[in-house]
Amino acid sequence: MITLSGLSKSFGSNHVLRDIDLSIDQGESLVIIGGSGTGKSVLLKCILGLIEADTGSVCIDGTELTPKTRAAQMARFGMLFQGGALFDSLTVWQNVAFRLMRGPGRLPKAQARDIALAKLARVGLGPEVADKMPAQLSGGMQKRVSLARAIAAEPEIIFFDEPTTGLDPIMSGVINSLIHEVVTEMGATAVTITHDMSSVRAIASRVAMLHAGRIQWQGCVAKMDKCDDPFVSQFISGRADGPIEAVR
Numbered sequence: 333m334i335t336l337s338g339l340s341k342s343f344g345s346n347h348v349l350r351d352i353d354l355s356i357d358q359g360e361s362l363v364i365i366g367g368s369g370t371g372k373s374v375l376l377k378c379i380l381g382l383i384e385a386d387t388g389s390v391c392i393d394g395t396e397l398t399p400k401t402r403a404a405q406m407a408r409f410g411m412l413f414q415g416g417a418l419f420d421s422l423t424v425w426q427n428v429a430f431r432l433m434r435g436p437g438r439l440p441k442a443q444a445r446d447i448a449l450a451k452l453a454r455v456g457l458g459p460e461v462a463d464k465m466p467a468q469l470s471g472g473m474q475k476r477v478s479l480a481r482a483i484a485a486e487p488e489i490i491f492f493d494e495p496t497t498g499l500d501p502i503m504s505g506v507i508n509s510l511i512h513e514v515v516t517e518m519g520a521t522a523v524t525i526t527h528d529m530s531s532v533r534a535i536a537s538r539v540a541m542l543h544a545g546r547i548q549w550q551g552c553v554a555k556m557d558k559c560d561d562p563f564v565s566q567f568i569s570g571r572a573d574g575p576i577e578a579v580r
Contacts, residue, residue: 333521335354335389339388341374350545352375359519359520360537360538361536362524364539365540367543370543371542372525379523380411392489415498418474428452429484431481452480454514455477455479455514456476475507486518495524497528505534509534511535522535543563562575
């Protein structure tokens, strides 16, 4: 479904991505791990077409992502942003239905609202929250609304950017379970970037570790736990000592 070939990106003398080759199968849930500043967000933005790579290509279902093809490909994407990124001037249901009413093939308001309510129900939120403003909700509820918005248009590919950031361990577990359930039900291809190992174990069918702009290792979760790569071992255990230098 997604193929990255020789993808590189630099900002001045800062080489963020270095010749990335990575394939993601249809229906697969790939989680990209790595420390802060290793290029995870830049890689995601290159796949989305928000940043243009210096070299290499991104292909979606066999079609190369270019400025001319990006609009059509974006219609196939859903996105859950790190901070939720809800519009604070819109009600909850209007946030969920934003794409339905403003994107290609826009729907009438009443139909869009019905879909929004159904998606809210899928993430465990009742109709009583639909007309509230995002500021009236807890952090966990806002994240659920963001997930409902990400799946509102039934996307084929869903991107999750640090989905549990700012949540307590219990709510993180709830969101991880919801993501796993929703992605499985929809048969969607999922790409998640995170440094939260609980998310990795709950969401991933495959893991890729990014370090110093390169794919350091990739494989299934079971192999990750038994991996003898010192970079992977240090990262998943959270040890300060190892080949990954801690920023002090």
